[in-house]
Amino acid sequence: MAGLATTFGSGAMTNSINEIENAEVILVSGSNTTEAHPQVARRMLEAVDRGARLIVIDPRRTRLAECSHLHLALRPGTDIPLLNAMMRVLLDEGLADDLFIEMRTENFLALRDMLNRLDLAETAELTGVPLPLIRQAAQLYGRARKAVICYCLGVTQHVCGTENVQTIANLAMLAGHIEKEDTGVDPLRGQNNVQGACDMGALPNMLPSYQDVHNEDFREKFERGWGVKLPEAPGLTLVEMTHGGAQGSIRGMFIMGENPMLSDPTLSKVEETLRGLDFLAVSDIFLTETARLAQVVFPAACFAEKSGSFTNSERRVQMVRQAVPPPGECRADSEIIMELSRRLGYAMEYDSSGEVMEEIALLSPIYGGMHHDRLEQNWGLQWPCWDRNHPGTPFLHKYYFTRGRGHFMPANHTPPGELPGPEYPLLLMTGRIYHHYHTGTMTRKSERLTRECNQAVLQINPLDAKAQGLRQGETVRLVSRRGEITLAAGITDQVEPGMVYTTFHFAEAPINLLTNDAFDTGSRCPEYKVCAVRVEKIMDS
Amino acid sequence: MVHAAAATHSHLLKKDHLKGFLRKLAKEYRLVAPVRNRHSDVLFTVIDDLDAAEIELTEPPQNSLKQFFLPQQERLYTYTTTAEGYDFQPVQATIPPTVYFGVHPCDLSAVLYMDVVFSRHQRDPFYLRRRQGSVLIGVNCNSPAPNCFCNATGSGPFLEMGSDLQLTDLGDRFLVEIGRAPGQALIERWQVFFSPSADKDRAAHYQTFLEARGRFSRQVHVEQAIRQLEADTVPEQVWTELSLRCQDCGGCAYLCPTCTCFTISDQQLDDAGGQRLRSWDACTFAGFTAMAGGHNPVQAKTGAIRQRFTHKLRDDVRQNGRPSCVGCGRCVGICFGGTDIVRFVERACQGSL
Numbered sequence: 012m013a014g015l016a017t018t019f020g021s022g023a024m025t026n027s028i029n030e031i032e033n034a035e036v037i038l039v040s041g042s043n044t045t046e047a048h049p050q051v052a053r054r055m056l057e058a059v060d061r062g063a064r065l066i067v068i069d070p071r072r073t074r075l076a077e078c079s080h081l082h083l084a085l086r087p088g089t090d091i092p093l094l095n096a097m098m099r100v101l102l103d104e105g106l107a108d109d110l111f112i113e114m115r116t117e118n119f120l121a122l123r124d125m126l127n128r129l130d131l132a133e134t135a136e137l138t139g140v141p142l143p144l145i146r147q148a149a150q151l152y153g154r155a156r157k158a159v160i161c162y163c164l165g166v167t168q169h170v171c172g173t174e175n176v177q178t179i180a181n182l183a184m185l186a187g188h189i190e191k192e193d194t195g196v197d198p199l200r201g202q203n204n205v206q207g208a209c210d211m212g213a214l215p216n217m218l219p220s221y222q223d224v225h226n227e228d229f230r231e232k233f234e235r236g237w238g239v240k241l242p243e244a245p246g247l248t249l250v251e252m253t254h255g256g257a258q259g260s261i262r263g264m265f266i267m268g269e270n271p272m273l274s275d276p277t278l279s280k281v282e283e284t285l286r287g288l289d290f291l292a293v294s295d296i297f298l299t300e301t302a303r304l305a306q307v308v309f310p311a312a313c314f315a316e317k318s319g320s321f322t323n324s325e326r327r328v329q330m331v332r333q334a335v336p337p338p339g340e341c342r343a344d345s346e347i348i349m350e351l352s353r354r355l356g357y358a359m360e361y362d363s364s365g366e367v368m369e370e371i372a373l374l375s376p377i378y379g380g381m382h383h384d385r386l387e388q389n390w391g392l393q394w395p396c397w398d399r400n401h402p403g404t405p406f407l408h409k410y411y412f413t414r415g416r417g418h419f420m421p422a423n424h425t426p427p428g429e430l431p432g433p434e435y436p437l438l439l440m441t442g443r444i445y446h447h448y449h450t451g452t453m454t455r456k457s458e459r460l461t462r463e464c465n466q467a468v469l470q471i472n473p474l475d476a477k478a479q480g481l482r483q484g485e486t487v488r489l490v491s492r493r494g495e496i497t498l499a500a501g502i503t504d505q506v507e508p509g510m511v512y513t514t515f516h517f518a519e520a521p522i523n524l525l526t527n528d529a530f531d532t533g534s535r536c537p538e539y540k541v542c543a544v545r546v547e548k549i550m551d552s
Numbered sequence: 553m554v555h556a557a558a559a560t561h562s563h564l565l566k567k568d569h570l571k572g573f574l575r576k577l578a579k580e581y582r583l584v585a586p587v588r589n590r591h592s593d594v595l596f597t598v599i600d601d602l603d604a605a606e607i608e609l610t611e612p613p614q615n616s617l618k619q620f621f622l623p624q625q626e627r628l629y630t631y632t633t634t635a636e637g638y639d640f641q642p643v644q645a646t647i648p649p650t651v652y653f654g655v656h657p658c659d660l661s662a663v664l665y666m667d668v669v670f671s672r673h674q675r676d677p678f679y680l681r682r683r684q685g686s687v688l689i690g691v692n693c694n695s696p697a698p699n700c701f702c703n704a705t706g707s708g709p710f711l712e713m714g715s716d717l718q719l720t721d722l723g724d725r726f727l728v729e730i731g732r733a734p735g736q737a738l739i740e741r742w743q744v745f746f747s748p749s750a751d752k753d754r755a756a757h758y759q760t761f762l763e764a765r766g767r768f769s770r771q772v773h774v775e776q777a778i779r780q781l782e783a784d785t786v787p788e789q790v791w792t793e794l795s796l797r798c799q800d801c802g803g804c805a806y807l808c809p810t811c812t813c814f815t816i817s818d819q820q821l822d823d824a825g826g827q828r829l830r831s832w833d834a835c836t837f838a839g840f841t842a843m844a845g846g847h848n849p850v851q852a853k854t855g856a857i858r859q860r861f862t863h864k865l866r867d868d869v870r871q872n873g874r875p876s877c878v879g880c881g882r883c884v885g886i887c888f889g890g891t892d893i894v895r896f897v898e899r900a901c902q903g904s905l
Binding site: 045049050052053056057060074077078445458459462463484 | 796797799800801817831833837838839842846888889890
């Protein structure tokens with residue numbers, strides 16, 4: 012989010028998902044797309060069938076990597092050197108788009124000087140990817156007429172997540188691969204409405220529609236709309252809130268639809284913080300690990316039990332319509348908030364989600380033309396949609412970047428917060444699998460999905476497994492400086508020697524007891540993708 | 553053949569009177585037909601209000617009739633926990649006699665296939681109580697959709713037998729052929745709606761058939777793929793490549809009108825008892841064949857895909873003399889990875905060149 016906002020001025024997919032089908036080159040970085048975004052992977056594979064070249068940057072040999080033409084299996088945490096090396100190749104081979112750089116961007120010289128100082132061979136060495144492969148990827152990407160970069164949490168969940176994204180943006184601008192249809196930079200969002208949550212200001216420093224809380228004019232607009240005085244300072248980020256400690260400055264919390272007791276790094280600290288609160292309220296559709304710690308639990312309605320709109324990864328706002336009434340005492344989140352607010356002395360009186368949408372259109376320029384009657388038609392609208400007659404925007408940055416000129420933000424290699432050493436010799440990456448969603452609050456209640464997969468598996472290379480004498484499926488202990496868990500070993504060459512991989516879906520093997528709470532200084536996103544661990548064989552006693 | 557068969561038992565129904573005829577049927581039957589909903593999707597739907605329903609007879613419906621005879625999830629038994637164990641009681645259901653109107657030849661063929669699965673060797677009472685008392689009124693396909701290939705599976709575009717009544721759109725009127733006794737009974741009961749067909753109508757019917765046959769946009773060599781499977785000459789590479797691309801969503805099996813695999817699970821509802829459910833399953837899921845200890849007799853990577861296509865195209869030909877793929881093209885539209893049956897047939901045939 013922060014990375015694209017500083018370079019392009021807008022933190023969202025620049026393309027529509029369907030445009031990916033028409034790209035000539037697709038560069039996928041840090042995204043296990045077939046498992047995490049199958050509907051996007053479908054477009055990628057469709058493009059490949061039409062002759063597109065697929066380049067996958069991923070430490071693991073994912074299924075998409077197997078389907079790719081070039082797989083750059085980098086060392087985790089070396090995205091910046093890898094992309095810098097690609098950019099240097101573009102410069103050296105005259106594949107930079109000089110006209111685009113001149114007309115549409117700024118701060119190019121800083122990037123050029125940084126790139127020219129690079130020792131290519133050394134940089135390639137750092138990433139673990141052979142230089143000829145990097146060169147080939149750069150040539151493919153640079154020469155394409157239509158090229159798309161898709162990235163996901165493998166890029167952002169690092170201490171240098173913001174710089175990683177900025178470097179991706181640098182690459183796209185250097186090659187002039189932005190502003191056109193079927194060409195751009197596309198962060199893939201993990202949830203149906205995480206884009207919508209950001210759009211509505213569920214960020215510490217933004218009011219809805221990315222209106223900075225520091226800006227007095229923006230604040231005043233919302234103060235008039237809501238009839239209250241708004242704080243001038245930004246709020247806290249997620250990890251600041253959940254890692255405050257037992258005596259943290261936050262004394263009460265209301266958590267909605269989130270399960271930090273499984274999803275946040277260094278769980279022992281999260282538990283200490285939540286238990287140390289004076290008051291915790293949680294609203295969720297099931298009694299999650301987090302809800303168990305709450306004094307008050309609000310049973311929430313699920314997507315099929317309420318009406319309103321969701322905003323997906325491609326900035327598309329679509330209606331969701333109530334199909335069944337909520338069971339028992341469950342209520343829609345909006346009703347819970349309104350009722351809570353009323354009892355706290357601020358009456359929110361919205362009769363329908365349509366009325367809320369009218370207020371959104373009034374106060375949030377990029378949603379300016381979005382009203383329920385328009386969203387009812389076809390497949391909704393993509394922001395920015397400035398007024399009632401605006402058709403919505405399939406791809407961003409045509410003619411000019413949201414922030415005016417695209418800003419090059421050169422970055423250098425930042426090593427991960429924790430790397431393997433003698434005591435903890437393996438590098439742990441975490442992620443997701445096809446059959447489960449996040450902390451399993453919903454998916455682990457499905458008989459069919461749990462039949463497909465119902466336990467945490469630690470992917471480990473055959474060489475490492477052999478060194479420890481592990482058998483397939485054997486229960487092993489995984490230990491980091493912060494904690495330990497037990498889980499099943501899955502021996503596979505999908506991971507390189509020296510790396511292990513697992514998921515965070517399973518409460519009985521809560522991997523985030525182990526992960527590091529180092530975080531990115533820009534976005535405050537935790538480094539879920541790299542920490543140091545060791546695997547121990549469990550001896551029979 | 554089509555021409556000759558039509559000669560004896562055909563009638564005409566003017567399009568103007570279709571709604572009137574359906575209204576009469578709706579008085580005595582539950583009526584199910586392809587209806588275009590407000591999101592412009594065409595789905596087989598139970599019609600409560602005939603005047604509000606937009607019946608669509610050309611565009612193929614997204615669902616098939618499978619869900620009406622084998623619901624996606626069906627409660628078979630309830631049980632109570634007793635001191636001795638469990639006491640199971642079958643769930644009684646009264647299925648209203650239903651007319652399925654506007655069924656395309658592929659979906660009709662699929663119902664005939666399901667009849668074989670659920671009644672030839674063992675009679676499945678839960679299927680049969682939904683199937684018995686149902687009347688099938690088919691409509692031949694004058695313009696096959698882009699993904700259709702029923703011409704290659706012998707199940708379309710026109711059907712000569714299997715339905716109770718079979719309609720062919722001749723512009724301002726339908727030619728109505730009688731397939732089975734219940735169809736004959738409907739015509740006799742509501743004969744005021746029908747008039748005898750003339751030679752020119754039957755000629756128009758034959759002409760329409762010829763034109764429809766020429767309107768397929770795909771040439772899918774199903775026969776050749778069947779021969780390859782029978783001779784076991786499908787290159788190994790085809791299986792590995794397809795299974796790499798399969799994203800394991802199960803969409804093909806769920807949408808397929810002839811995929812009838814199911815699983816049975818018991819759900820405890822409270823301390824006193826629970827229910828036994830039957831739900832759709834898919835052979836492409838690893839859990840379909842995995843055993844309790846985790847061992848899977850089907851080699852996960854390529855085995856599931858191999859199992860699916862071999863069953864559809866080879867085993868069913870051996871058992872029933874025809875493939876259980878009816879060429880409806882639904883899996884082609886839904887497949888995430890481009891590993892649908894058409895893609896398999898194309899790849900398998902390329903391998904033989």
